[in-house]
């Protein structure tokens with residue numbers, strides 16, 4: 569799965585002065601209510617990418633998170649976190665892929681699939697599971713277009729985190745996504761192809777001026793196949 573990640577060199581720190589906000593949503597970024605889960609470098613960018621980026625806060629319940637952890641922890645615990653390969657896009661992680669899930673987890677994943685992908689889409693069979701140590705982080709990268717299609721949908725377990733998107737050829741354009749524990753994020757099309765995505769390290773984990781402590785985080789990621 570590491571092949572999916574082509575690490576890009578720049579790491580962009582957005583200026584605090586030009587933030588625009590979207591609403592956290594149970595049905596897309598345009599819905600109103602609650603606090604903002606996405607901020608960006610300009611109103612225009614937020615509007616343009618709004619339908620291509622979703623954060624669904626509280627997508628799974630505590631019980632559903634526990635069911636996923638129960639199934640994932642035994643396998644993950646047999647692996648060591650990897651820290652020191654200079655070229656890796658990810659630092660401080662262990663990972664696995666899973667094709668078969670127990671009934672409770674399969675039901676959760678089916679919900680993710682039906683929210684994120686149009687009916688009849690060809691999906692990447694194995695679900696990617698990435699376990700980031702508290703000190704781990706994911707550097708800016710764009711997922712390989714050879715191996716995965718237009719949509720990435722990920723559940724966040726155990727910890728809140730910040731995902732940053734930065735336009736590949738114009739680092740003045742960026743969005744920060746507040747991925748709260750048990751949320752689902754979906755990146756589509758332009759947001760997936762033209763923007764790098766990264767998960768910030770704990771020391772840099774600040775959302776819209778507010779510190780968001782990063783702990784150990786497990787993500788469960790579904791992708792479609794290239795078209």
Ligand SMILES: O=C(O)CCC(=O)C(=O)O
Pocket residue numbers: 572573696698706711722765766767787789
């Ligand atoms: O952990 C996540 O949610 C993001 C993972 C990621 O960047 C990737 O697999 O390409």
